[in-house]
Amino acid sequence: MGDTAETGARIALLRKHRGLTQHGLATLANVSYSLLTKVESGSRPATEAFIAACARAIGVEIPVLLGDSAPEATQDQRLGKLLGRVRTQLDLYDLDPDETITQRPLPVLREAVRVANVVGQAARYESMTSVLPGLYAELLVAAHTWTGTDRADAWGLLAEAYRCAHTVGIAAGYPDLSLIALNRMDWAARQAGDRAPALRAAREYLRITAYLRRHDYETGWHLNNAGRAHLEGTDPKTPGALIAAGQLNLGAAVISARTGDASSVRDYLNEAEHYAELTGEDLETFWFGFGPTNVAVHRVITMIELGDYSHAIHLGEFIKFPKGWLPTRIGHHHFDLARAYQRLNLPEQSLRHLQAARHVAPGQARRHPLVRGVVLDLLQTSRHPSELLTRYAAWIGI
Structure with a gap:
């Protein structure tokens, strides 16, 4: 998490910019007025759930309050910093829940988890990752304090939210984060x-x-x-x-x-x-x-x-995706076909599907090892790589 005083100062600055009093923001964010004044003055650290609540109330992305949205930082640098906060929440899962949190109603939390998964399946990993720490903290409070079927539902939502950290961990090359997230998923799912x-x-x-x-x-x-x-x-x-x-x-x-x-x-x-x-x-x-x-x-x-590339292409080219189908699943299909075309020494068709994968889920295509493998094979088997292939290789860091 960012420096305590700086985070509080950013909240105060943006609150005033929105024309909100401290009482007004506390009401909108459903947080304690006393806690808000202490955070803004730098005398009390802002928890993940507190930051998330203030960001929603002010109408900004969480990284803005944390000072993690600097344009000069690369996508991977920003994502790495955000994942550090996710890792902390995954590690602190067994501590007492944050008693300062006033959790939102079950339908609202259910929609928040759904949206996080939608964003993750669109490979918008920075956007998804920024909301996860606060969401984990809020769901933990709900899971520990609610009763009956609401309690079981909260644990189920927490399991689904932990799955999001696996999504970004496996996609962005953090296998240890993926492993921890799936362990937490099972811990929550049991309940x-x-x-x-x-x-x-x-x-x-x-x-x-x-x-x-x-x-x-x-x-x-x-x-x-x-x-x-x-x-x-x-x-x-x-x-x-x-x-x-x-x-x-x-x-x-x-x-x-x-x-x-x-x-x-x-x-x-x-x-x-x-x-x-x-x-x-x-x-x-x-x-x-x-x-x-x-x-x-x-x-x-x-x-x-199984090496049956021609039949794979014949079937794969004619698959019609249902409306709203997961972008990362569509993207994966495109670079599977790119791999098949490359094996048949059809580089133009292979690159066509790599471009399609980039179009539908760029965050996935830029990081996925299958894409990197196909691009490397295309470069190695081409005497004179096309400008399009060269640009694509540069885009994924080759």
Whole structure:
């Protein structure tokens, strides 16, 4: 967090610029007037939740209050600084909740978590990361103080919010942050009532994606089995169970493809298709984008992993994405196709899909190792790289 006195001074400056008195801001932000005066004077540090509440009330982004929005800083520098605050909140999860926080109602918190995930799935990582520390602090208070079904709902929302830190950690090259976030996700999910089994299974799937990057397929199978174990005893009415089961089958199909088992790939994809017929297109449950389209996308992925590039392209070029489908999922599909075209020595078509990935989710394309790998291969196999390819390489830091 930024310097205590400087943060308080920024709050005071922006409050006055908005024409608000201290009483007015305290009322709008739903914070203590006494605490606000102490923070503005520099005699009391501003907590994450306090900063988030004041930012919402004043109408500015959180980094503005923290002094982290300097234009001369690079995107990665700003993101790294924001992730430091996220890491702190992930580390302090087991301390007593911040008693100065007045949490917002459940529907408002539910929408806040949904918006954070929407922003993350659009690869707008700075915007998402800036709100996470305050959101974690607020949800922790709700989870510890509410009762009944509201309490279980708060724990479930906290699990979903922790998943956001995994999203940015795995995308921005912070695997340790991803691991911590998924551990916290499971900790919160255990207390989420009837949502617990599917949330915990979803967490195992997310862990699989991390180990796929390491080519550790034995661990991937172990986690896939653990996810299925969480779903034992559930039924179609268990919240999220069908989605989690379907996604675990997609994960199993990818592991099978990576290990050259084409027969198992077909079996797992067919099983996933069965679940997709039951669920239809479901974009927001666990933010997997599970449904018939995602099964089709994974058919393309597994064909590529098995080396069947021509059939992968034939299927992949004709997939139509539902309205509102997750930008990062669309982006990943484009650089999967870019990889297939590159393997067939069709560089122009490969670059076309790299450009499409950049258009739909630039924050993802600029950082993803698959994109970097395809660009490097294109550069190495081209005697005279095009200006477009050279510019793209420079954009991702090559």
